Each structure stands twice: as structure tokens, then as C-alpha cells.
Amino acid sequence: MRYDHKAIEPKWQKIWEDKGVFHAEDNSNKDKFYALIEFPYPSGQGLHVGHPRPYTALDIVSRKRRLQGYNVLYPIGWDAFGLPTENYAIKNHIHPRIVTQQNVARFKKQIQSLGISFDWSKEINTTDPEYYKWTQWIFLQLFKKGLAYKKEMSVNWCTSCKCVLANEEVVNGVCERCGSEVVHKVKSQWMLKITEYADRLIDDLDLVDYPERVKTQQKNWIGRSYGAEVDFKTSTGDTLTIYTTRPDTLFGATYMVISPEHPMIEKWSGILNNIDAVREYQAAAAKKSDFERTEVAKDKTGVKLDGVTAINPVNGKEIPIFISDYVLVSYGTGAIMAVPAHDTRDWEFAKKFDLPIIEVVKGGEVEKEAFTNCSTGIMVNSGFLDGKTVEEAKKAIIEYLTEKGIGHAKVNFKLRDWVFSRQRYWGEPIPIVHCDKCGYVPVPEDQLPLTLPDVESYEPTENGESPLANMTEWVETTCPHCGGKAHRETDTMPQWAGSSWYFLRYIDPHNKEALASKEAIKYWMPVNWYNGGMEHTTLHLLYSRFWYKFLYDIGVVPNPEPYAKRTSHGMILGSNGEKMSKSRGNVVNPDEVVDEYGADTMRLYEMFIGDFEKSAPWNPQSIKGCRRFVERYWNLQDILTDDDNIRPELESSFHKTIKKVGYDIENIKFNTAIAALMALINDITATGSITKKELEIFTILLNPFAPHVTEEVWQQSKLGDGIVAQAQWPSYDEAKCKDDTIEIVVQVNGKVKAKLTVEADIDKDAALAQAKSNEKIAPLIDGKNIIKEIYVPGKLVNIVAK
RNA sequence: GCGGGUGUGGCGGAAUUGGCAGACGCGCUAGAUUUAGGUUCUAGUGUCAGCAGACGUGGGGGUUCAAGUCCCUUCACCCGCACCA
Numbered sequence: 001m002r003y004d005h006k007a008i009e010p011k012w013q014k015i016w017e018d019k020g021v022f023h024a025e026d027n028s029n030k031d032k033f034y035a036l037i038e039f040p041y042p043s044g045q046g047l048h049v050g051h052p053r054p055y056t057a058l059d060i061v062s063r064k065r066r067l068q069g070y071n072v073l074y075p076i077g078w079d080a081f082g083l084p085t086e087n088y089a090i091k092n093h094i095h096p097r098i099v100t101q102q103n104v105a106r107f108k109k110q111i112q113s114l115g116i117s118f119d120w121s122k123e124i125n126t127t128d129p130e131y132y133k134w135t136q137w138i139f140l141q142l143f144k145k146g147l148a149y150k151k152e153m154s155v156n157w158c159t160s161c162k163c164v165l166a167n168e169e170v171v172n173g174v175c176e177r178c179g180s181e182v183v184h185k186v187k188s189q190w191m192l193k194i195t196e197y198a199d200r201l202i203d204d205l206d207l208v209d210y211p212e213r214v215k216t217q218q219k220n221w222i223g224r225s226y227g228a229e230v231d232f233k234t235s236t237g238d239t240l241t242i243y244t245t246r247p248d249t250l251f252g253a254t255y256m257v258i259s260p261e262h263p264m265i266e267k268w269s270g271i272l273n274n275i276d277a278v279r280e281y282q283a284a285a286a287k288k289s290d291f292e293r294t295e296v297a298k299d300k301t302g303v304k305l306d307g308v309t310a311i312n313p314v315n316g317k318e319i320p321i322f323i324s325d326y327v328l329v330s331y332g333t334g335a336i337m338a339v340p341a342h343d344t345r346d347w348e349f350a351k352k353f354d355l356p357i358i359e360v361v362k363g364g365e366v367e368k369e370a371f372t373n374c375s376t377g378i379m380v381n382s383g384f385l386d387g388k389t390v391e392e393a394k395k396a397i398i399e400y401l402t403e404k405g406i407g408h409a410k411v412n413f414k415l416r417d418w419v420f421s422r423q424r425y426w427g428e429p430i431p432i433v434h435c436d437k438c439g440y441v442p443v444p445e446d447q448l449p450l451t452l453p454d455v456e457s458y459e460p461t462e463n464g465e466s467p468l469a470n471m472t473e474w475v476e477t478t479c480p481h482c483g484g485k486a487h488r489e490t491d492t493m494p495q496w497a498g499s500s501w502y503f504l505r506y507i508d509p510h511n512k513e514a515l516a517s518k519e520a521i522k523y524w525m526p527v528n529w530y531n532g533g534m535e536h537t538t539l540h541l542l543y544s545r546f547w548y549k550f551l552y553d554i555g556v557v558p559n560p561e562p563y564a565k566r567t568s569h570g571m572i573l574g575s576n577g578e579k580m581s582k583s584r585g586n587v588v589n590p591d592e593v594v595d596e597y598g599a600d601t602m603r604l605y606e607m608f609i610g611d612f613e614k615s616a617p618w619n620p621q622s623i624k625g626c627r628r629f630v631e632r633y634w635n636l637q638d639i640l641t642d643d644d645n646i647r648p649e650l651e652s653s654f655h656k657t658i659k660k661v662g663y664d665i666e667n668i669k670f671n672t673a674i675a676a677l678m679a680l681i682n683d684i685t686a687t688g689s690i691t692k693k694e695l696e697i698f699t700i701l702l703n704p705f706a707p708h709v710t711e712e713v714w715q716q717s718k719l720g721d722g723i724v725a726q727a728q729w730p731s732y733d734e735a736k737c738k739d740d741t742i743e744i745v746v747q748v749n750g751k752v753k754a755k756l757t758v759e760a761d762i763d764k765d766a767a768l769a770q771a772k773s774n775e776k777i778a779p780l781i782d783g784k785n786i787i788k789e790i791y792v793p794g795k796l797v798n799i800v801a802k
Numbered sequence: 803g804c805g806g807g808u809g810u811g812g813c814g815g816a817a818u819u820g821g822c823a824g825a826c827g828c829g830c831u832a833g834a835u836u837u838a839g840g841u842u843c844u845a846g847u848g849u850c851a852g853c854a855g856a857c858g859u860g861g862g863g864g865u866u867c868a869a870g871u872c873c874c875u876u877c878a879c880c881c882g883c884a885c886c887a
Contacts, residue, residue: 213806213882220805223886244887257887300885326885336887344803345885414886534881608827610815614808615880622814625827628842672816675826682826745822750868752822788867795821800867 001716003634005598009708013115021724022066022117024073026520033070034524035062036503036563038532038540039077039124041495042103043084047110048580049588049606049618050572054531056603057569057612057670059116061529063704064665066117067729073524074117075506077124078104082495083161083177086426090458096426100127110591114599115707122506126498131505132428133449134515135497138547140431140442141554147193148420150440155419157185162460164189166419166494169539184286187464190421190430190491194546198222198413200560201545209565211613214537221538223414228398229333230407232256232310234321236271240264240310243332243412246342247401248393250314251382252360253337254350256321257302260285261329265305273306278323285325300326300349312337313406314397315383324349332412341366342374361390418543420494425458425467427492435479435486444480452492466490499540500547503527503562515556522558530563533571541566567668570615572606577617588618600706601627607670607705629678630709633702636681636690637717643691652739653683654697658732661701670705677702695719700727745796746771748780756797764791771797 016022035058040051055076062074080100089096104125111118124131142148156165160180164187169176194201202222205215227245234240240256258264260282269275281303302324309318326345327336340350340357347370350357357366360382364371371377379385384400385393401407421430431443431450443450453474455467468490469475479486501515507524508516532541548562573579574586581587593602604626610616646654657680664673680698684690690698696719703710703723711723720726738760744767746754754776758767768789771777781801788800 216806217882220883223883225886227887242887246887324885326887328886331886338887343887345887348885412886414883538882608814614815616814619814619828622828629827631842671814672826675816678826743822747822747868750866755822790821790867792821792868796868798821798867 001637003631003709005600005708006595008712009113009115009594009599012708012711013112015711016115016117016724017120019725020121022072022074022119023121024075024119025071028071030069030071032524032528033062033065033072034503034527034529035065035072035074036506036527036530037076038536039079039499039502040107041079041082041084042100042107044088044099044103045582045587046103046106047590049590049593049602050580052111052114052116052590052602053572053606053612054533054569055111055114055116055118056606057567057668058529058531059118059603060607060665060670060704062117063707063724064662064729066724067700067703067727069728072117073122073506074119075122075124076111076116076118076120077122077502077506078107078126079495079499079502080104080125080127081427081493081498083163083424083426086424086458089426095454096458097127100125113594114590114603117707122509124502124505124509126428126502127426129449129451130510130512132498134505135428135493135501136431136443136448136450137445137515138501138551139428139493139497140445140448142192142550143432143440143442145550145554147196147550149191149193150188151191152186152188153191154184154186155189156182157187157464158182161424162464163423164419164421166496167416185464189419190432190489192418192420192546194418194543195413195415197546197549198224198415199411200549201542204545204549204561208561208563210563211566211568214534214541214566214568217534217537218542221415221542225412227410227412228401228407229410230313230337230401232313232337234311235309235318236268238264238267240321240335241333242335242337243410244337246339246394247397247407248379248382248385248390249339249342249360250312250337250397251385252339252341252358253312253319254340254356254358255319255338256310256335257324257327257338257346257349258321258335259327259329260323260325262323262334264335265323268305268308271307274303277303278305281323288325300324300345300352302326302349302353304353313401313404320355322349322353330416331414340370342371344370344372346370360385418546420497421491422494423460423464423466423490424492425452425455427494428452428497429468430489430491430493432489433477433479433486434489435482435484437484438479438481438486441479441481441486447480450488466492468492496540496543500544501551503530503544504551504557521556525557526559526561527563529565529567531567531569534568568613570611570613572609573615573617575618575620580618588620593623597623597627598630598708600709601630604629604674604705608674610671612668612670626674629674629681630706632681632685633698633706634709634713636684636695636698637713639685639689640695640717641689641691643693645691645693646697647687647691647694650683650687650694651736653680654694655732655734655736658697658701658730659734659737662729662732665704674705677705692717692719696727697730699723700730703727742794744794746774746777747796747798748777749800750798753777753780760794764793767791767797768799771799 037054037058062072065072085096085099088099156170158165158175158180160178170182175182202219202224225245228247229241229243232240302322305321308321310321312319338346340346341359358381359366361374361377362380363374363377375390377390379388379393398409429450429452433441435441453471455471458467461469475487477486477488504516508520511517551557552560576586578584605623608626657676660676661673699710699714714723740760741757742760744756744758745752754774756770781799784801786801790798
């Protein structure tokens with residue numbers, strides 16, 4: 001019988017769906033396993049072969065867990081709000097809702113052809129009002145706790161999307177999505193206080209199993225630093241507060257720098273002799289886009305304030321104050337003390353403006369370059385700190401400053417609050433009403449969802465307002481608080497909103513009373529295993545941890561972290577080694593692969609292609625190897641015998657493979673798991689036959705990777721009622737993983753000279769005796785002085801002879 | 803500049819704690835079989851050399867009986883951040 005994937009695959013997909021075999025059980029007393037992939041954005045292009053890589057990986061884990069007796073939840077849905085759909089709608093004059101429906105239908109069909117064991121009864125869509133009702137509800141809770149606030153601020157503005165971007169969405173000074181220039185614009189924006197959670201977002205990384213690189217990236221992004229704030233008195237009698245991580249170097253501060261936007265400049269405008277030059281510098285700095293700023297990043301510029309000086313609080317010395325754009329208004333206090341001897345930027349600035357450089361930590365050559373890597377140095381030129389180590393000096397100076405009331409220890413973060421409004425149509429409306437009398441008033445919860453009204457045009461308005469702003473009858477409303485005239489907020493939420501909590505909705509997707517029932521959340525959370533892309537480390541992954549912590553604080557969820565374990569997949573590249581994209585013309589459509597080779601082959605190849613965590617190029621030749629493997633497996637049916645045991649000569653191969661495949665799946669080494677199965681099938685076919693028991697075990701091991709063909713073989717060979725329905729993941733016996741005889745290597749002076757076949761449990765003396773009497777070895781050591789003899793059990797013998 | 807990562811045959815990639823480098827697969831070579839052919843099977847396939855043998859995991863140095871793996875140094879590429887005081 002020929003292997004016909006086109007008949008087999010749809011057949012089993014239908015059986016699984018009809019029987020609902022992948023539906024997670026409610027109120028189960030089994031142990032639960034919640035596997036999660038990042039739900040896709042249903043774009044107009046459809047799936048490419050990169051999408052199924054993570055889906056297949058966690059499908060393998062999920063299927064294995066089911067065979068191990070777990071109650072598994074493996075859901076999928078659609079992250080369907082977003083700009084590409086909206087832009088498509090603008091261009092083609094189709095409602096984004098319709099576009100979304102079409103795209104979802106296509107994606108769904110494509111994904112279903114792969115035989116992923118998703119529980120489709122839990123499917124969600126972020127654009128569904130029944131879904132975004134709860135996105136809005138969470139926003140209102142944030143608002144009530146003061147974590148959502150509106151602020152007039154300078155924001156990143158994409159000139160093409162006519163829309164505000166979060167810091168995270170600006171890449172090299174241009175818009176992450178469309179590549180257009182991003183400028184600064186002062187606008188009133190909704191903000192979320194993610195900074196309030198900065199400490200916990202770092203510290204709680206200790207509670208979870210994430211790859212180290214993900215943890216470090218999040219830590220660096222949040223950027224916690226420990227230092228001190230110090231007050232400097234000025235000649236005008238004012239106080240300039242600075243932030244520094246090096247309070248120990250305070251005696252080396254020879255000037256100060258404040259950012260061009262620092263508010264104190266306005267206060268001093270009447271006193272400054274060179275106010276025109278200062279104004280000019282401010283204007284130039286304001287005009288620079290982020291892109292220009294980074295381009296000239298290393299070239300220090302600035303203007304000395306003529307007419308104001310500051311006093312170094314520890315030694316009373318009078319020092320000048322500069323403005324320079326190398327000091328950022330948004331970090332720390334927007335003002336620094338400059339210690340050119342021990343900070344590279346200060347050093348460059350000091351050289352350029354010919355300012356004194358005073359060494360305060362011994363060990364460097366501060367006239368040649370800044371001595372920054374000086375944590376083990378000893379303090380000099382620093383009064384009462386002299387002779388102390390840097391660490392001691394830090395402690396001592398903070399004590400001193402605190403005692404005098406002119407400074408204190410301070411922790412700072414690079415993380416900024418999250419800009420949460422977008423001036424676009426295709427997003428969740430922000431459920432807030434503006435009332436002249438009452439201010440910002442939340443839409444009452446019983447009026448949620450606040451649905452997105454239909455508009456004539458999806459284009460942002462000329463003045464940068466959301467298209468919703470033109471919907472007069474929707475915008476004009478009454479204040480829920482005082483009943484007076486009021487208007488609705490017309491901004492919508494960013495795409496990250498819906499994806500910040502979707503894993504909670506999967507648990508209980510049709511609940512009308514809550515985002516999910518308490519019992520269900522308690523049973524299913526946290527997600528046991530979440531796989532996703534590295535590119536979301538500082539975006540989605542951070543945002544959703546933040547929301548989850550907030551929900552924990554208000555008692556909605558019972559634990560502080562949403563994801564117990566996170567893994568990351570590498571990209572699948574085009575066959576030319578470049579990223580797959582339409583413009584490069586190297587996109588591979590999975591439909592064609594499924595059609596030609598079948599879903600099982602495609603799944604195997606996606607997993608066999610290389611290390612799951614690394615990117616790998618798609619090779620249209622290589623996939624044939626996986627197809628051959630499936631056929632070799634299929635053909636085992638032709639050599640099937642009735643024996644109900646594992647033959648002795650294959651026993652250790654089987655036990656080793658069971659062990660390895662299990663271990664490799666848990667450690668995302670799918671490529672070597674498949675290699676082990678290929679090696680085993682080679683061993684089996686070499687014997688010319690296969691027993692029933694052997695086929696049964698092999699079939700279960702292969703099932704998570706190639707679910708259709710294994711079910712078909714199971715049925716054809718009358719092994720039972722079906723793998724999903726009946727089988728159990730096999731166990732192995734450690735004792736049986738060992739062979740009776742093994743081959744050990746004999747080295748002389750570290751070079752391999754012979755190989756011996758010996759009893760597995762041979763001891764050192766016997767092994768050495770055999771080695772020395774070996775015909776190849778004996779002449780090599782004859783008459784020589786044996787200096788050392790090494791025996792590594794089960795591996796090798798090394799004789800060192802001179 | 804800082805942080806993280808990678809470098810192994812013609813290609814994708816293997817290699818618990820330092821212990822036979824190149825598993826598994828692609829490709830290639832030869833042979834067999836079937837077909838007109840893409841199928842399948844068998845054998846071979848790191849490099850140099852006819853063999854013995856020597857060399858070989860980006861380069862250089864070191865530790866060790868033994869190094870892809872540990873240490874020092876250097877180069878190349880990729881990703882993230884980018885004046886965060």
C-alpha cells in the first residue's frame with residue numbers, strides 16, 4: 001500500500017475535530033498543562049513556513065503531555081487589531097472588520113491543515129467586543145488605581161502613520177512599522193505607570209524559568225541603577241539636584257551640566273549674560289530628531305551659563321554650569337555633576353571645553369583617558385574619603401550627605417511609562433469620558449464594551465486626531481458622573497493591549513461575568529510553557545507581565561507571574577539565508593509544502609531543520625529526507641510480525657531512544673530527537689522485520705511529531721483504538737539502556753591507536769591488560785617507560801609511555 | 803561604546819561532566835534494481851598523501867595524559883541597547 005498523505009491527513013483531522021479530542025477538560029482532577037504560543041496577527045499575506053515552527057514545537061510537547069495523562073490546554077486566537085489591517089482598509093475602502101474576518105478565515109484554514117492539536121473551542125479574537133470588553137475593563141481598573149493617567153508630554157510621532165509610538169516602537173529614530181521619520185510632538189496622551197512595577201519586574205524574574213538572555217535583556221531594558229541624589233547650591237541661592245551612580249567621586253566634580261530642557265534655565269533667564277546663546281542652543285537641540293541626535297551622539301556640544309555658578313557641597317569649590325544635550329531631561333533629575341577623570345562623556349566634554357580633570361581614584365592616567373573601570377581603586381584628593389576603597393567611599397559619602405541633609409541614596413530606572421494612546425481607528429476605544437466639570441470620568445462598567453462605531457473614513461484627521469474624532473454623535477455624550485455635557489475619548493489603545501492578557505481569556509473564553517472565572521484561573525494559571533520570539537522580550541513579554549502583576553494586586557489572579565517557563569524559537573530564513581519577506585521574494589508558503597509532502601513531513605522538517613533556538617535557512621532539498629523517513633516508517637507495516645515483545649538485540653536501542661526522545665522534547669532539542677528516531681528505524685530495518693510491540697512503541701514516540709501517519713499506521717496495524725484515545729507515553733528502564741559489550745578506545749600518548757570490544761562492566765586492570773596485549777598496542781609501548789595509565793570507564797584507555 | 807550570541811565537511815547541523823570530532827539528514831560518487839526518467843536498495847564520502855601516516859572545530863598562545871569543550875589573546879559575523887550620569 002502506498003503512503004498517501006492527501007487521504008490520511010484530512011481523515012484524521014476530521015476525526016479529531018468531530019470527537020473534540022483536544023478539548024481541555026473543565027473541572028478535571030488531572031494535573032493540568034497549559035501550553036501557549038504567541039497568537040498570530042492575521043495579516044493579509046497569509047502564513048509562511050516560519051509561523052508553524054513554534055506551533056509545532058509546543059504541539060509536540062502538548063501531545064506528549066496528553067500521552068502522559070495530563071489535562072492539556074493548548075489554545076489559539078487572533079491578535080487582530082493593528083495598523084496593517086487598517087492601512088489595507090484605507091487603501092481598499094473595506095471595513096477593517098471585514099478584512100480581519102477574511103484574514104482570520106485564511107489563517108485558520110492554513111493552520112488547521114497542519115494538524116496542530118489546538119483546542120479550537122477556546123478560540124478568541126481581540127477585536128471581538130465580548131473580548132475587548134475585558135481589555136477595557138482592565139484599563140478602567142488601572143485608571144481607578146491611578147496607574148492610567150493623561151499627560152501633556154513630548155511623544156514619538158510617526159509622520160506617516162500620523163500616530164504616537166511607544167519608545168519601544170521607535171527603531172533607529174524611525175517608525176518600527178513603516179520606516180518613516182519619527183519626530184517629537186507635544187500631545188496629551190494616556191500613560192500607564194509601568195515604572196511603578198519596575199522593581200518587581202526585575203526581582204520576580206527569579207521566580208520564573210526564562211532563558212538567561214531574555215532575563216538580561218529585560219533587566220537591561222528596565223535599567224535599574226543604584227546611586228544618590230545630591231543638592232548643589234548655586235550662586236543665585238537656588239538648588240540644583242543631580243543624580244549620580246558614583247557619589248564616591250564627588251570631590252572630582254569640576255563642573256555641572258544640565259539638559260537644554262531643564263526648567264531652571266527659565267528661572268535664570270533674566271540673570272544670564274549669554275541668554276541668547278543659551279536660547280539658540282535650546283532651539284537647536286529641540287529641532288533635532290532622535291535620529292540626528294544619535295548620529296552625532298559622540299560629538300559633545302554645549303554652552304556655559306554665564307552669570308550662574310554652583311558650589312561643590314563637599315569642598316566648597318565654585319564650579320561652572322553648562323547646558324548640553326548629552327544630558328537627558330527624562331532621566332534622573334536632568335542634571336549631573338561632571339567628573340571628567342572617571343566618566344568618558346564628562347572627560348570628552350572637559351577636553352573640548354578645557355575644564356580641569358581631578359583624579360579621585362588612583363590607578364588610571366586621567367590626562368590620557370577617563371579611568372572608569374576603577375571599582376577596586378583607592379580614593380585620593382577626596383578629603384575624608386582618602387584611602388578608602390570605592391565601595392567604602394560610596395557608603396561613607398551617602399551617610400555624610402544624608403546626615404547633612406544635602407543628599408540621599410536613590411534608585412533610578414531607564415524604563416519610562418508606557419504611552420498607551422493611539423490616534424487610530426482599529427483598536428479598542430479607551431472607555432473614558434471628558435467632562436469639563438468632573439474631569440476624566442470612566443465609562444461605567446455595566447456599559448462595557450464601549451464598541452467601536454462605524455466611521456466613513458479610517459484615515460487619521462489632518463490635525464492628528466483619531467478618525468473617531470469626526471464621529472460627532474458618538475463623541476458627544478453625557479457625563480456618567482454629573483449628567484452634564486461631555487465628550488468621549490477618541491484615542492484607541494495600542495496593539496499591545498489585547499495581547500497583554502489574552503492567555504487569561506483562553507481559560508474561560510465565553511464568560512460574561514468576568515474575564516475568566518476565579519476557579520478556572522486558579523486551576524490553569526500560570527501558563528506552564530510559553531514559547532515566543534525574542535523580539536517581544538521588551539515589548540509584549542514585559543507589558544503582559546506588568547498587567548498580570550497588576551491583576552494580582554487587585555486580586556483577580558492568584559500568583560505574581562503569568563508564565564512559569566519561556567522558550568524562544570529561531571527564525572526560519574529563506575533558502576538564500578536572508579529573512580523571509582515578500583520584497584526579497586524568498587517566502588515559502590506552507591500550503592505548497594503540505595500539498596506536495598504532507599503536514600507530517602513538513603512538521604518533521606521544521607523540527608529537524610536545526611537547533612530550535614537558532615535561525616536556519618529553509619532548504620527545499622533537505623525536506624525530502626524527512627519525507628523518506630515517513631515513508632520508511634510507513635513501510636514498516638510490510639515487515640510486521642505478530643511477536644508481542646521487543647527483540648533482545650533491539651532492547652537497548654529502544655530503551656535508549658525512549659529516554660533520548662523524552663529528554664530532548666523537554667529540552668527543545670527536537671532535531672536530535674528526530675535524529676534518534678531515524679537511527680532507531682535504521683536499526684530496525686536492518687533486521688528485516690519489526691514486531692508488534694516494537695511498532696507500537698515507535699509509533700507512540702513518533703506520534704507527537706507526525707500525528708497523522710502514526711494514527712493511520714496504528715489503525716491499519718490493529719494496534720488498538722487510536723493513539724490519542726488510548727496510548728500512553730512509554731517508559732524506559734535505565735538498566736536496559738546499557739549494552740552488554742561496548743567498544744573502548746585505546747590511546748597511546750593521547751592518540752587513538754586501537755579499539756577494543758569488551759564487557760560493559762570491565763574494570764581498570766582488566767581493560768589495561770587487554771589494551772597492552774593488543775597486537776597494535778604492544779609494539780608501541782614495548783621497552784618504553786609507562787608513566788601514566790588512564791582508564792575512563794566505558795570510554796577509553798590512555799597509556800602514556802616514553 | 804555597552805550587553806548578549808555565533809563561528810565545526812560541499813550544505814543543515816551533532817558531540818552529559820574535558821574522553822573516538824563530524825551523529826542524523828541533504829548533496830555527491832560508484833554499483834544493483836525498476837522505469838524512458840525523478841523512485842528504491844547497497845557501499846563510499848573532513849582534508850592531504852598511492853599506502854604507512856599526517857593534519858583538522860575562525861586565528862595565535864596556554865593548561866592537561868587528553869581541549870570544539872577550560873584559560874589568555876585576537877579576528878569576523880549576527881541580535882539587542884545606544885550620551886541612562
